[in-house]
Amino acid sequence: MGKNLTKRSEDYSKWYNELVIKADLAENSAVRGCMVIKPYGYAIWEKMQAELDRMFKETGHENAYFPLFVPKSLFEAEEKNAEGFAKECAVVTHYRLKTDPEDSSKLIVDPNAKLEEELIVRPTSEAIIWNTYRGWIQSYRDLPLLINQWANVVRWEMRTRLFLRTAEFLWQEGHTAHATKKEALAEAEQMNDIYAEFAENFLAVPVIKGIKTESERFAGADETYCIEALMQDGKALQAGTSHFLGQNFAKAFDVKFTTNEGKQEYVWATSWGVSTRLMGALIMTHSDDQGLVLPPNLAPFQVVIVPIYKGQEQLEAISQVANEIVSDLKLHGVTVKYDNRDTHKPGWKFNEYELKGVPLRIGIGPKDLEKRTVELARRDTLTKEFIAKDNVVEKIVDLLKEIQDNLYKKAKDYRDTHITEVNDFKTFKEMLDTKGGFISAHWDGTIATEDKIKELTKATIRCIPMSSTQEAGTCVFSGAKSKRRVLFAKAY
Amino acid sequence: MGKNLTKRSEDYSKWYNELVIKADLAENSAVRGCMVIKPYGYAIWEKMQAELDRMFKETGHENAYFPLFVPKSLFEAEEKNAEGFAKECAVVTHYRLKTDPEDSSKLIVDPNAKLEEELIVRPTSEAIIWNTYRGWIQSYRDLPLLINQWANVVRWEMRTRLFLRTAEFLWQEGHTAHATKKEALAEAEQMNDIYAEFAENFLAVPVIKGIKTESERFAGADETYCIEALMQDGKALQAGTSHFLGQNFAKAFDVKFTTNEGKQEYVWATSWGVSTRLMGALIMTHSDDQGLVLPPNLAPFQVVIVPIYKGQEQLEAISQVANEIVSDLKLHGVTVKYDNRDTHKPGWKFNEYELKGVPLRIGIGPKDLEKRTVELARRDTLTKEFIAKDNVVEKIVDLLKEIQDNLYKKAKDYRDTHITEVNDFKTFKEMLDTKGGFISAHWDGTIATEDKIKELTKATIRCIPMSSTQEAGTCVFSGAKSKRRVLFAKAY
Numbered sequence: 009m010g011k012n013l014t015k016r017s018e019d020y021s022k023w024y025n026e027l028v029i030k031a032d033l034a035e036n037s038a039v040r041g042c043m044v045i046k047p048y049g050y051a052i053w054e055k056m057q058a059e060l061d062r063m064f065k066e067t068g069h070e071n072a073y074f075p076l077f078v079p080k081s082l083f084e085a086e087e088k089n090a091e092g093f094a095k096e097c098a099v100v101t102h103y104r105l106k107t108d109p110e111d112s113s114k115l116i117v118d119p120n121a122k123l124e125e126e127l128i129v130r131p132t133s134e135a136i137i138w139n140t141y142r143g144w145i146q147s148y149r150d151l152p153l154l155i156n157q158w159a160n161v162v163r164w165e166m167r168t169r170l171f172l173r174t175a176e177f178l179w180q181e182g183h184t185a186h187a188t189k190k191e192a193l194a195e196a197e198q199m200n201d202i203y204a205e206f207a208e209n210f211l212a213v214p215v216i217k218g219i220k221t222e223s224e225r226f227a228g229a230d231e232t233y234c235i236e237a238l239m240q241d242g243k244a245l246q247a248g249t250s251h252f253l254g255q256n257f258a259k260a261f262d263v264k265f266t267t268n269e270g271k272q273e274y275v276w277a278t279s280w281g282v283s284t285r286l287m288g289a290l291i292m293t294h295s296d297d298q299g300l301v302l303p304p305n306l307a308p309f310q311v312v313i314v315p316i317y318k319g320q321e322q323l324e325a326i327s328q329v330a331n332e333i334v335s336d337l338k339l340h341g342v343t344v345k346y347d348n349r350d351t352h353k354p355g356w357k358f359n360e361y362e363l364k365g366v367p368l369r370i371g372i373g374p375k376d377l378e379k380r381t382v383e384l385a386r387r388d389t390l391t392k393e394f395i396a397k398d399n400v401v402e403k404i405v406d407l408l409k410e411i412q413d414n415l416y417k418k419a420k421d422y423r424d425t426h427i428t429e430v431n432d433f434k435t436f437k438e439m440l441d442t443k444g445g446f447i448s449a450h451w452d453g454t455i456a457t458e459d460k461i462k463e464l465t466k467a468t469i470r471c472i473p474m475s476s477t478q479e480a481g482t483c484v485f486s487g488a489k490s491k492r493r494v495l496f497a498k499a500y
Numbered sequence: 501m502g503k504n505l506t507k508r509s510e511d512y513s514k515w516y517n518e519l520v521i522k523a524d525l526a527e528n529s530a531v532r533g534c535m536v537i538k539p540y541g542y543a544i545w546e547k548m549q550a551e552l553d554r555m556f557k558e559t560g561h562e563n564a565y566f567p568l569f570v571p572k573s574l575f576e577a578e579e580k581n582a583e584g585f586a587k588e589c590a591v592v593t594h595y596r597l598k599t600d601p602e603d604s605s606k607l608i609v610d611p612n613a614k615l616e617e618e619l620i621v622r623p624t625s626e627a628i629i630w631n632t633y634r635g636w637i638q639s640y641r642d643l644p645l646l647i648n649q650w651a652n653v654v655r656w657e658m659r660t661r662l663f664l665r666t667a668e669f670l671w672q673e674g675h676t677a678h679a680t681k682k683e684a685l686a687e688a689e690q691m692n693d694i695y696a697e698f699a700e701n702f703l704a705v706p707v708i709k710g711i712k713t714e715s716e717r718f719a720g721a722d723e724t725y726c727i728e729a730l731m732q733d734g735k736a737l738q739a740g741t742s743h744f745l746g747q748n749f750a751k752a753f754d755v756k757f758t759t760n761e762g763k764q765e766y767v768w769a770t771s772w773g774v775s776t777r778l779m780g781a782l783i784m785t786h787s788d789d790q791g792l793v794l795p796p797n798l799a800p801f802q803v804v805i806v807p808i809y810k811g812q813e814q815l816e817a818i819s820q821v822a823n824e825i826v827s828d829l830k831l832h833g834v835t836v837k838y839d840n841r842d843t844h845k846p847g848w849k850f851n852e853y854e855l856k857g858v859p860l861r862i863g864i865g866p867k868d869l870e871k872r873t874v875e876l877a878r879r880d881t882l883t884k885e886f887i888a889k890d891n892v893v894e895k896i897v898d899l900l901k902e903i904q905d906n907l908y909k910k911a912k913d914y915r916d917t918h919i920t921e922v923n924d925f926k927t928f929k930e931m932l933d934t935k936g937g938f939i940s941a942h943w944d945g946t947i948a949t950e951d952k953i954k955e956l957t958k959a960t961i962r963c964i965p966m967s968s969t970q971e972a973g974t975c976v977f978s979g980a981k982s983k984r985r986v987l988f989a990k991a992y
Contacts, residue, residue, distance in 0.1 A: 037566070037567045037632065038571055038628065039567045039571060044565070045565040047562035050562070050563050050565055070543065071546065072536070072542045073542055074536050075531045075536065075668055076652055076668050094596070094599075094607055095598075096596070097597050098569075098592045101593045102590075103591070104587050104589060104591075105587070105620070106587075114576060115575070117593065126609055129568075136530065140527075140529065143527075149843050176568050178565065
């Protein structure tokens with residue numbers, strides 16, 4: 009009955025890979041680096057989508073859809089963006105197959121169906137979108153343009169891991185156009201705030217809001233805002249980014265508008281995105297050696313009821329109680345599954361739902377019928393108690409809230425105790441190797457130092473926190489003067 | 501102030517193309533045959549998605565996500581399916597670009613990054629999904645497997661039209677696996693029924709449920725169920741299909757299961773889909789020479805309020821009334837937009853919302869304030885009336901229902917009067933050329949006759965209606981014996 013799940017302390021990476029498969033979240037496909045998102049995993053992603061979509065619409069954004077393909081000539085128009093993504097582009101070169109003349113059961117690419125211009129499968133959509141915006145924006149009246157797209161994108165990564173880094177992934181990408189720099193900057197920051205709010209309140213994943221250094225910026229951006237989370241193994245994970253693109257794309261695609269005063273000016277831009285990578289953040293923030301742990305907000309079903317019975321008569325009596333509880337819970341907006349399958353034993357089911365992270369499990373046996381009780385088990389604390397059947401609904405409604413809060417608090421405690429202020433490079437390296445987490449240290453602001461630290465320790469600057477205050481100091485590596493601390497960490 | 505929209509009677513096809521652009525639904529992109537779905541068009545698609553998704557889940561289906569790419573060797577495994585789609589496949593051959601050595605501002609495909617095996621951009625996902633199902637299905641306990649996917653697909657069509665036929669389109673594709681032939685057939689028929697219910701009750705588009713002839717079947721299916729709609733120009737449009745795939749894919753991908761009795765058997769399959777093509781059906785069923793006409797179920801906003809004012813003081817007084825109405829309507833679940841922009845005149849707005857098919861428009865001017873009235877205009881009938889402000893909400897709730905019903909009734913009347921029973925080929929041709937619509941005629945059941953009729957008249961057999969009864973007769977073309985009538989039409 010064991011889950012045969014590797015312990016986190018033994019091999020965190022192996023634990024993660026096994027958990028994703030065993031909890032039925034996703035699996036590798038026949039296509040190199042591309043995953044299949046299984047129904048249970050997809051149901052969690054759908055909950056993320058619904059909440060984000062609601063938040064985007066509430067702040068005035070509309071959804072639209074732009075082509076999967078980007079003609080090469082458009083792709084290369086914004087030079088830095090093109091350079092940043094060129095090495096990981098899937099390229100469509102032909103539009104037809106034909107029967108292999110040497111084996112009629114096989115197909116080959118038809119050499120007569122070569123495209124005049126190659127098409128890039130979008131790794132991100134700035135190019136195709138800004139080429140479209142040129143036709144949509146003439147006057148200040150057309151601004152701001154606040155658009156989001158839910159889509160699949162492809163980045164040909166060499167080393168892939170389910171959810172964390174896949175050749176194809178699902179995401180949303182917001183692309184907005186503004187009349188002023190100030191407004192675009194405010195939008196980029198607002199969307200980063202929305203991501204932070206979503207991560208903390210919905211995923212129960214505490215994040216640090218910050219700004220990327222120049223070398224960690226999105227290719228084509230003037231500024232990249234980000235939210236950084238901390239996984240249980242002490243490595244950071246970038247959970248979302250929001251970019252201030254300046255006028256870079258407006259200039260590359262010649263998107264100008266007439267101001268209120270009749271002048272022609274280039275438009276200011278932002279773009280922002282989160283992806284199925286959030287699934288990885290979710291898993292690695294809360295789960296344990298028994299399997300997945302889901303915050304109630306994201307659980308495909310928040311409660312599962314398992315009958316413990318011998319024979320049809322007992323099952324019927326238990327089912328009557330179970331069905332009452334199901335109805336009551338549904339009335340209170342709680343999602344619940346009654347698993348009365350006779351193909352699996354209760355023990356198997358307990359194990360399965362623990363592995364799948366269902367927040368609360370109710371067990372009902374013949375003795376419970378006598379005593380009018382049920383057994384209630386919490387997934388986050390792995391504690392059990394018997395409660396009166398009549399109090400079940402009230403108890404569950406309270407507990408779901410408590411579990412959501414508890415998961416956040418636990419993750420935040422871990423994160424907060426894993427931000428270490430360090431003032432010399434020896435301690436920097438020691439802390440990184442022993443304790444892990446974020447290292448808060450002074451940095452001289454140069455790319456050379458950043459690169460050198462990365463080379464020596466594999467740690468990168470995750471961000472300059474929005475909350476950081478001026479503080480005179482000296483760079484942890486070079487000793488040069490510094491005005492504020494930044495956060496270093498090894499990262500996913 | 502005119503809309504400069506071509507009249508339907510002048511050039512239906514031109515009217516359609518202009519309408520899609522002018523109503524801000526979609527536009528052509530820089531990628532050959534691929535469209536941009538604009539926010540207003542996408543909002544309608546989102547409403548379709550939400551309703552279909554609800555219906556799928558209610559009938560036990562779950563969503564999942566499978567890769568965009570299909571390795572060529574998997575693609576060719578089910579021979580008929582491969583043959584059917586080979587001629588319209590976008591093929592990825594490389595995974596990297598590099599700087600053009602002859603012009604450093606350009607990129608070229610890196611010849612060193614050629615894929616060992618080409619990847620097909622999915623034109624449909626049976627191959628990649630059935631290759632995955634092999635790992636998911638071992639026992640009868642794993643069946644039925646009821647899965648749906650929302651995705652983009654690519655079919656390299658030579659002649660494209662916005663929504664109706666595009667190289668990339670959005671759709672849902674259901675893929676189910678069953679233990680018995682009977683169950684799979686029932687599923688295929690059930691999903692076709694769901695499509696019909698959705699089309700009629702939600703889109704207000706009457707459809708005929710039927711079965712395709714062998715030559716019109718989905719490549720790889722043993723039976724294709726379909727729903728066929730009739731457009732205002734007398735041409736039919738296939739609005740959805742549901743396929744019984746037999747054991748074809750199970751055999752091609754070796755997907756077997758252990759029965760309750762311990763035997764090994766191949767799994768039975770279905771697949772079913774509707775796409776953004778439904779947008780075309782929606783537009784061509786209801787719209788008129790003034791622009792789009794939307795059923796209330798699908799309108800991004802069902803009511804628009806336009807203030808008619810001079811000066812800030814009047815606007816404020818009108819806004820007070822308007823905002824009251826907005827609040828009341830929202831409480832009653834009606835979606836409403838108050839357009840108080842001062843950048844556009846009321847006449848411009850009236851025109852705009854007529855073009856965009858908003859079901860109801862409320863105009864409020866200074867005289868209305870005096871009389872405590874508003875002007876209410878119906879988009880479907882283009883009629884206007886003044887009504888007491890206090891009755892607005894009740895009236896609107898009733899009218900929205902009435903408009904939804906009226907649109908369906910109108911479309912059904914047109915469709916019903918455009919099904920013509922014909923018993924000789926001369927009349928067949930005449931009816932097709934003069935009246936259009938569906939021709940109900942006897943057919944001898946041979947592909948040869950079907951092909952010949954298509955060649956001579958461009959009409960195809962749209963379906964053998966589910967409702968058709970046995971009736972002895974002779975084929976309208978060959979004179980051979982026939983047992984039932986089928987429906988012919990020219991089609992999109």
